[in-house]
Amino acid sequence: MGTVSVSSDYSRSLLVASAAAGDTGDAGGSLRARIEASRVHVSIDPAVPGSATALEVLVADLRRLPVQLSLDPGHGANRLGHDLVDRLQDLATGIDPDRPLTIGGMPPSAFHARLGLDHSEADVTGAPDGHGASIRRTGHAFRSLRHRGSGLGAMLTAALLTGEVFKSVTGLKPGTYRQITSLDFCPVTLTGSDSVAPAPVHVERLALAGAGAIGTAVALILSMLEATGELIVVDKEVFEPPNVMTYSLGTTHDAARAVPKVDLVKAALPLIDVSAVHGTIDDLIARIDARQLEMPASVLGALDNIAARHDMQRIYPDLILDGGTGGRAGTTVSLHEARPTGPCMRCYFPNAPTGPSLEQRIHEATGLPLPRIARGDDPLTEDDLRGRSPDERRRLRPHLGRPVCGLARLIGLTADDGPVDFRPSAAFVAQQVASLMIGALIARSRTTNLGTTRQVEYDTLYGPHPDMVDGRRPHAGCYCQTSASVIEAVRQQRA
Numbered sequence: 448m449g450t451v452s453v454s455s456d457y458s459r460s461l462l463v464a465s466a467a468a469g470d471t472g473d474a475g476g477s478l479r480a481r482i483e484a485s486r487v488h489v490s491i492d493p494a495v496p497g498s499a500t501a502l503e504v505l506v507a508d509l510r511r512l513p514v515q516l517s518l519d520p521g522h523g524a525n526r527l528g529h530d531l532v533d534r535l536q537d538l539a540t541g542i543d544p545d546r547p548l549t550i551g552g553m554p555p556s557a558f559h560a561r562l563g564l565d566h567s568e569a570d571v572t573g574a575p576d577g578h579g580a581s582i583r584r585t586g587h588a589f590r591s592l593r594h595r596g597s598g599l600g601a602m603l604t605a606a607l608l609t610g611e612v613f614k615s616v617t618g619l620k621p622g623t624y625r626q627i628t629s630l631d632f633c634p635v636t637l638t639g640s641d642s643v644a645p646a647p648v649h650v651e652r653l654a655l656a657g658a659g660a661i662g663t664a665v666a667l668i669l670s671m672l673e674a675t676g677e678l679i680v681v682d683k684e685v686f687e688p689p690n691v692m693t694y695s696l697g698t699t700h701d702a703a704r705a706v707p708k709v710d711l712v713k714a715a716l717p718l719i720d721v722s723a724v725h726g727t728i729d730d731l732i733a734r735i736d737a738r739q740l741e742m743p744a745s746v747l748g749a750l751d752n753i754a755a756r757h758d759m760q761r762i763y764p765d766l767i768l769d770g771g772t773g774g775r776a777g778t779t780v781s782l783h784e785a786r787p788t789g790p791c792m793r794c795y796f797p798n799a800p801t802g803p804s805l806e807q808r809i810h811e812a813t814g815l816p817l818p819r820i821a822r823g824d825d826p827l828t829e830d831d832l833r834g835r836s837p838d839e840r841r842r843l844r845p846h847l848g849r850p851v852c853g854l855a856r857l858i859g860l861t862a863d864d865g866p867v868d869f870r871p872s873a874a875f876v877a878q879q880v881a882s883l884m885i886g887a888l889i890a891r892s893r894t895t896n897l898g899t900t901r902q903v904e905y906d907t908l909y910g911p912h913p914d915m916v917d918g919r920r921p922h923a924g925c926y927c928q929t930s931a932s933v934i935e936a937v938r939q940q941r942a
C-alpha cells in the first residue's frame with residue numbers, strides 16, 4: 448500500500464537519506480518525491496583560490512541526489528569560462544544523462560549553495576583554506592583565509608556543502624542533525640586552522656586498499672592535489688551502475704563497460720606511477736612476497752568489512768590509515784591509525800563476524816538465494832520476489848528498488864548501531880572520510896612523531912567537533928601483542 452518503487456539510479460543516495468530521516472518501509476517513495484521537488488542552485492566567486500576545483504566536486508556530488516540542479520554562470524569579469532561550464536555539464540551528464548545541469552539564474556525557492564567568501568549571498572557558503580574548509584550560513588562572517596585552497600581543501604569544502612544541502616532537502620527530523628552555522632576545519636591538524644601552507648604532495652611506498660566509495664574519493668583528492676610519486680592500488684571488483692551514485696570517480700559509461708575499479712583510480716592519477724592489482728589483498732601480499740611489488744610503508748585502508756581489514760593488517764606496513772563509514776544511517780565517518788606493534792586493525796575490530804553471517808541471516812529471513820544476496824548493490828526487483836513464499840514476499844515488497852545489502856537493517860535484522868559489515872555510503876560522506884585519511888597522511892609526512900596513535904570519529908550530520916580525536920593503545924590480548932616476534936620476522940623478510 449502506497450509503495451513506490453524507485454529506479455536503481457538513486458537508490459543508494461535515497462537509502463542513506465531515508466535512514467538519516469528515520470524512515471522505514473514505504474516512506475522512501477515520499478522522500479524521493481520530496482528530494483525530486485527540491486531545487487538546488489550553485490554559484491561561485493571564481494576569485495577565491497581553489498573554488499573552481501571545489502565546484503567540480505560540488506556539482507558532481509549534488510548530481511548524485513535527484514534534485515533539480517542549476518548553476519549560476521556569473522557575469523562580467525566573474526563569468527565562468529566556457530571550458531569549465533562544458534566540463535561541469537559533462538560531469539553531471541556522466542552521472543545522470545537524464546538530469547542535465549541547468550545553466551542560469553536562481554529559480555524561485557531554491558536552496559542556494561555558494562563557493563565564495565561573502566556569507567550574505569547564499570543559504571550556505573564555503574571556501575577552501577589551505578587543506579581545510581570554511582563554511583558559513585547567512586549572518587556569519589568569514590575570517591580571512593590563511594592559505595590558498597589546496598585540492599584537499601577543495602574536496603572537503605564541496606563535501607561539507609553537499610552535506611548541508613543533504614540536510615535541507617531530506618527534511619531530517621529535529622534532533623537528528625545539526626546545521627553548520629560557522630565551521631573552520633583542517634583535516635591535517637584536526638583543528639580550526641593550519642599554520643603551515645600546503646606544500647606539493649609526493650607519495651612513495653604507499654598502497655591504497657580498496658577502490659570503492661572511499662578509495663575513489665582518496666584518488667580524486669590525490670588527483671586534485673596534483674600529487675606525484677608511486678602508488679599501489681588493490682581491488683578485486685569492477686565498476687557497476689549503482690556505484691555511479693556513491694563513488695567519486697566513474698560514469699554511467701564506465702559502469703556499462705564494467706571497468707575494473709583499480710583502472711578508474713589509475714586513470715585519475717596521470718602524475719602518479721600506479722601499480723594496479725585487480726585482485727584481493729592476499730594477491731597483493733603474494734606479489735610483495737614474490738618481490739614483484741615493493742613492500743609499502745603506509746597503507747590507506749578504504750575497505751567496507753572487518754575480514755578485509757584483518758587481511759590488510761597482514762601486509763604489516765609501518766602505518767595503516769584506515770577510513771570507514773558507519774552509524775545508523777551510514778553517515779558517521781572514522782579514521783583508525785594502526786601500527787604493526789599495535790594498535791592494529793584487530794585491536795580496533797577484534798571480532799571477525801562469528802555465528803551466521805549477515806548474508807546468511809538475510810537469506811533465512813527473506814528466502815533470497817545467497818548468490819543473489821552477494822550482489823548486494825543490485826536493487827531488489829520483481830524478479831527477486833518470484834518463487835518466494837507469501838510471507839517472504841510481504842517482507843520484501845516494501846523494499847523493491849533498494850539495494851539488497853541494505854535489507855538487513857531495513858527489515859530489522861541488525862541493531863541500529865550494531866557492528867554491520869555493509870553500510871550504505873553517500874559520496875559526500877566517503878569524501879569526508881578520504882579527507883581525514885589524506886589529512887593524516889600529510890600530517891605524518893610533516894613529522895615522524897605525532898605522539899599517540901589516533902582514532903577520529905564524527906557524524907557528518909553534525910560535522911567535525913573538538914572531541915572527535917582519541918588516542919588508542921594496543922589491546923593486551925591481541926595477536927599484535929602475543930605474536931610480536933612473528934610479525935617482526937615477516938616485516939624483516941619483506942623489507
Ligand SMILES: [Zn+2]
Pocket residue numbers: 789790791792793794795921922925926927928
Ligand atoms: Zn592488535
